[in-house]
Amino acid sequence: MLNTVLTPSLRSLFNVAIAVNSTAFEDVEKESGERVFVGNKTETALLNLAKDLGHAARVVQMIPFSSERKAMCVVVKTDHGYRFHVKGASEILTKLCRSHVIVDQHWDSPFNAESDNVEVTEIDEFSEENISRTIVFYANQTLRTVALCYRDFPCWPPPGMQNIAFDDVPYDVIARDMTLIEIVGIEDLLRDGVREAVADCHKAGVTVKMCTGDNVLTARSIAMQCGIYTGGIIMEGPVFRQLDESQMLKIVPRLQVLARSSPEDKKILVEKLRTLGEVVAITGDGTNDRPALKMAHVGFSMGIAPAMTPF
Numbered sequence: 001m002l003n004t005v006l007t008p009s010l011r012s013l014f015n016v017a018i019a020v021n022s023t024a025f026e027d028v029e030k031e032s033g034e035r036v037f038v039g040n041k042t043e044t045a046l047l048n049l050a051k052d053l054g055h056a057a058r059v060v061q062m063i064p065f066s067s068e069r070k071a072m073c074v075v076v077k078t079d080h081g082y083r084f085h086v087k088g089a090s091e092i093l094t095k096l097c098r099s100h101v102i103v104d105q106h107w108d109s110p111f112n113a114e115s116d117n118v119e120v121t122e123i124d125e126f127s128e129e130n131i132s133r134t135i136v137f138y139a140n141q142t143l144r145t146v147a148l149c150y151r152d153f154p155c156w157p158p159p160g161m162q163n164i165a166f167d168d169v170p171y172d173v174i175a176r177d178m179t180l181i182e183i184v185g186i187e188d189l190l191r192d193g194v195r196e197a198v199a200d201c202h203k204a205g206v207t208v209k210m211c212t213g214d215n216v217l218t219a220r221s222i223a224m225q226c227g228i229y230t231g232g233i234i235m236e237g238p239v240f241r242q243l244d245e246s247q248m249l250k251i252v253p254r255l256q257v258l259a260r261s262s263p264e265d266k267k268i269l270v271e272k273l274r275t276l277g278e279v280v281a282i283t284g285d286g287t288n289d290r291p292a293l294k295m296a297h298v299g300f301s302m303g304i305a306p307a308m309t310p311f
Contacts, residue, residue: 017148061167067262082156090147100180139217143185149178198227211258211266219259232256237265263288270295
């Protein structure tokens with residue numbers, strides 16, 4: 001479907017934005033013998049989408065994913081300079097964009113078909129509202145929204161930063177005035193038995209809380225599907241960490257979902273639960289979860305992340 005509405009140049013931009021800015025890799029599945037992408041579910045979903053659209057790039061700097069900025073980046077050499085690709089939380093990255101690409105429904109005209117340029121336009125009030133509506137629409141369908149953006153530079157390091165190392169340009173300095181390529185909605189299907197497992201915990205007197213990097217709307221929808229959210233408190237990590245001690249201790253017992261949370265938020269939550277005399281068991285699927293896992297009475301290291309022991 002996308003092949004019919006994307007110009008060749010826009011399709012190429014789309015593919016590069018996904019393929020070069022990823023930590024997932026392709027491997028052969030032992031059981032089926034098929035080639036599959038291995039890694040974070042968000043990244044493998046994007047790579048499969050790029051593969052369906054069917055480029056070697058010279059990478060000059062990589063900025064790994066950070067739970068603080070909710071984004072990962074890569075800088076590649078192009079024929080006309082350098083391109084800074086960013087992928088991450090849509091509601092954060094879209095606010096750092098000044099323009100967006102244009103999808104031309106009549107791209108197959110001789111002029112457009114031969115053009116290497118991607119047409120862009122400024123993000124006006126209408127576009128801004130449309131972007132917000134798209135994010136909300138996806139999130140309300142329990143889809144994780146990911147934005148793909150880029151920014152071009154004539155040289156690297158950028159002008160005025162010649163004293164900075166070639167592969168050490170700070171993210172905060174260059175992640176602005178970007179161009180939005182697209183917002184992708186990715187579905188995280190619940191595993192069989194998840195809702196039943198949560199119900200069993202509740203029957204046994206075990207309270208289940210959800211900490212996630214997803215935005216509030218997506219987190220709420222998923223938590224409702226799981227049976228975790230039953231009308232308690234939903235809060236974002238940045239708001240949670242601004243509370244004082246007494247406020248936290250008052251809210252934590254009724255807190256059911258902590259959205260846009262960082263590993264530090266997770267650690268604070270465990271700490272406050274222990275202060276209240278609770279016995280805490282926690283799961284983690286990344287090395288950043290180590291502090292929270294170490295602080296809990298029981299810590300479960302899960303997923304494809306490298307071993308997180310010793311504690």
